[in-house]
Amino acid sequence: MYCIETKNLDHRFSSGQQVLSNINLKIPSGSIFGFLGPNGAGKTTTLRLLLGLLKKQSGKIEFFGEDFEKQRIPILKKTGSLIESPSFYGQLTAAENLEILQRVYCIPKKRINEALQIVGLADTGNKKSSRFSLGMKQRLSIAMAILHNPDILILDEPTNGLDPNGIIEIRALLKSLNEDHKMTILISSHLLSEIEKLVTHTGIIHKGKLIFQGTLNQLQQKQERNSITSFETDDNEKAFHILQQNKFEISSKNGKINLSIQDKTAIAGINRILVENKIDVYQIHSSNSDLESIFMEMVSK
Amino acid sequence: MELIRCIQAEWLKRRHSLASWLVIVGGFFTSVILIIAKLVHYDKLAEANKQPGFWRQHWLNSWESMAILLLPLGIILAVSLITQLEFRNNCWKQWHTTPQHFTTMYFSKLLVLIFMLLQLFFFLNIGIYLSAVLPGLFVKGTSYPAAEIPFSLFAKQNLIFFITSLPVVSLQFLAGLQFKNFMVSLGCGITLWIASIALLTWKYSYILPYSYSSLYFFNIAGRFKHQINFSYWSLGWFFLFTVAGYILYITKKEKG
Structure with a gap:
C-alpha cells in the first residue's frame, strides 16, 4: 500500500498559470522518498497541497488509502511536516515550543524531552529559540514535526542554508527516524x-510535471541506459566499420564514435x-557517469 | 475537548510576548500615575478620603484616561501583536497542519484575546483599589476611605466597559488575520480610533465602535449623554465582525 498517493493533481495560480499538471505521486510505506526538481518546478506547491495548506483545485490526494479532504484530521494526526523555513515562536524556548504541540496532540509531557533528545537539543534549557543557530532552528522544527511520533514526515528542503556538517547531521537523523522509528519520509x-x-x-518534477518516479535502482538503470561513451580516433571510419563487425551498437556524431x-x-x-x-585512440570519454548528470539532463529538456 | 486543548496551546503561545506584558503594564499604568499624583498632593489626601463620594470620584479619575485613550489603543496594539506572532514566526503553516478544525483555531485565538481583555480588567480593578488605599499608608493622619465601595455599580460599569471593548477586539482580530504586515492592522485601528475621537460630539458618533468606551465614560461622568444602548450596539458589531472574520479566515485559499 502507498503511504501517499496523488491522482491527476493539477494546480493553477490565480493568474491562470499552470503550476502542476497531472501529478501522480506514489510514495510507498517505509520509504524515504526524495522529491527532486529545480527551483520553481512545483515541489513546494505539491507538498502544500498534500498538507491542505493550499486549496485543492482538481485531482485526488490519499494518505494511507484515505481521501485527505474527508479525513483531514485523522490523517494530520499521523503526519509531521516542515515546509520551507523553520516555524516556531522565537520568544519561547525549545521545550515551550514543543509544549504547545504537546497540548494539541494530547500526548504525554515526557515526549517533549524525547523529541529534543532525538534532535540533540535537550540541553538548550532556557535559551530563547530566536537565539538558536540556523542548524538548531532546523532541528527544532524537525523536533516539532516528530513530536507526536508520526507515521509520515513531510520535509520541504530541510537542509536549506545548512553548512556541510549540518547537512550530514540532518541526513543521519532522518535515516535513523526511518530505520529506528519506522517513519516514511x-x-x-x-x-x-x-x-x-x-x-x-525518487520522484523528479520539472515545470509542474512528474518526469520520473521509482526506486533509486530504477533511476540508476535509466542512467546506465542513457549513458554514452565516445571514442575519438585517427580513423573514425575504419573504427566504425570494425566495431560494427564486432556487433557493437554504435553511432557517429561530431567526429566521435558513440556507444x-x-x-x-x-x-x-x-x-x-x-x-x-592499428587505430590510434586519442580520447575515451564517458558522459552521464553519475545520478546528478541524469537528473540535470532530465530537467534541462 | 479539542477547543480546550487549542485554547491551552494558544495561551502558551502568548507567554513572554510583548502583548502579555502590555496587559500587565496597561492594567496598572493609570493606577501608578494616580498614586504618584496623590503623593505629590499629599496635603489634600486626608480630606479627600473622608468624602462620601470618594470611591465614585476615584473610579471616574481612574477610568478617564483608560476609557478614552489606553483601553482602545491597548486593544489595537495587543490584538495586532498576538496575530502577528504567527506571521512573524512563520507559524501559520505549522499551525494549520495540526489536527484541528479551522473553526477551532479561529475561535480559540479569539477567546484567548477575550481572556487577555478580562485579565486587563482584573489588573485594572486591583490597581484602582490599590491606588485608592496605598497613598494613605504613606501620609500621616490619613485614614482608610470612609465611604463604602459601591460594588454593584462598579461591577455593572466594568461589564459595560468590557462589552464596549469587544467590537474593537473582533475588528482588530479580523484585520490582524488578513494582513501579514503588522502596520496595516495597527494603522487601520489607530485611524479608526482617531476618527472616533474627532467625531465624539457628533450626534451619530455611536456608529463608530471605537468610540463606545469613551462615550460610555462621558455618560457615567455626566458630561454628555447619548440615548443609545452601548451594550446592544457593541454586541451587534462584535457579532458582525466575528462572523465576517470567520468567513474570511475559513475561505482563505492559502493557509500559510
Whole structure:
C-alpha cells in the first residue's frame, strides 16, 4: 500500500498559470522518498497541497488509502511536516515550543524531552529559540514535526542554508527516524547529490510535471541506459566499420564514435580491439557517469 | 475537548510576548500615575478620603484616561501583536497542519484575546483599589476611605466597559488575520480610533465602535449623554465582525 498517493493533481495560480499538471505521486510505506526538481518546478506547491495548506483545485490526494479532504484530521494526526523555513515562536524556548504541540496532540509531557533528545537539543534549557543557530532552528522544527511520533514526515528542503556538517547531521537523523522509528519520509530537494545517499525512492518534477518516479535502482538503470561513451580516433571510419563487425551498437556524431555502454571492462575491450587493428585512440570519454548528470539532463529538456 | 486543548496551546503561545506584558503594564499604568499624583498632593489626601463620594470620584479619575485613550489603543496594539506572532514566526503553516478544525483555531485565538481583555480588567480593578488605599499608608493622619465601595455599580460599569471593548477586539482580530504586515492592522485601528475621537460630539458618533468606551465614560461622568444602548450596539458589531472574520479566515485559499 502507498503511504501517499496523488491522482491527476493539477494546480493553477490565480493568474491562470499552470503550476502542476497531472501529478501522480506514489510514495510507498517505509520509504524515504526524495522529491527532486529545480527551483520553481512545483515541489513546494505539491507538498502544500498534500498538507491542505493550499486549496485543492482538481485531482485526488490519499494518505494511507484515505481521501485527505474527508479525513483531514485523522490523517494530520499521523503526519509531521516542515515546509520551507523553520516555524516556531522565537520568544519561547525549545521545550515551550514543543509544549504547545504537546497540548494539541494530547500526548504525554515526557515526549517533549524525547523529541529534543532525538534532535540533540535537550540541553538548550532556557535559551530563547530566536537565539538558536540556523542548524538548531532546523532541528527544532524537525523536533516539532516528530513530536507526536508520526507515521509520515513531510520535509520541504530541510537542509536549506545548512553548512556541510549540518547537512550530514540532518541526513543521519532522518535515516535513523526511518530505520529506528519506522517513519516514511517525503523529502524535497533541488540537489540530487544532497539526498542520493539518503533516499530509497525518487520522484523528479520539472515545470509542474512528474518526469520520473521509482526506486533509486530504477533511476540508476535509466542512467546506465542513457549513458554514452565516445571514442575519438585517427580513423573514425575504419573504427566504425570494425566495431560494427564486432556487433557493437554504435553511432557517429561530431567526429566521435558513440556507444551506449558504461562498463569499464567493455570500454577497455573496445580500446584493445581498436589498438590491435592499428587505430590510434586519442580520447575515451564517458558522459552521464553519475545520478546528478541524469537528473540535470532530465530537467534541462 | 479539542477547543480546550487549542485554547491551552494558544495561551502558551502568548507567554513572554510583548502583548502579555502590555496587559500587565496597561492594567496598572493609570493606577501608578494616580498614586504618584496623590503623593505629590499629599496635603489634600486626608480630606479627600473622608468624602462620601470618594470611591465614585476615584473610579471616574481612574477610568478617564483608560476609557478614552489606553483601553482602545491597548486593544489595537495587543490584538495586532498576538496575530502577528504567527506571521512573524512563520507559524501559520505549522499551525494549520495540526489536527484541528479551522473553526477551532479561529475561535480559540479569539477567546484567548477575550481572556487577555478580562485579565486587563482584573489588573485594572486591583490597581484602582490599590491606588485608592496605598497613598494613605504613606501620609500621616490619613485614614482608610470612609465611604463604602459601591460594588454593584462598579461591577455593572466594568461589564459595560468590557462589552464596549469587544467590537474593537473582533475588528482588530479580523484585520490582524488578513494582513501579514503588522502596520496595516495597527494603522487601520489607530485611524479608526482617531476618527472616533474627532467625531465624539457628533450626534451619530455611536456608529463608530471605537468610540463606545469613551462615550460610555462621558455618560457615567455626566458630561454628555447619548440615548443609545452601548451594550446592544457593541454586541451587534462584535457579532458582525466575528462572523465576517470567520468567513474570511475559513475561505482563505492559502493557509500559510
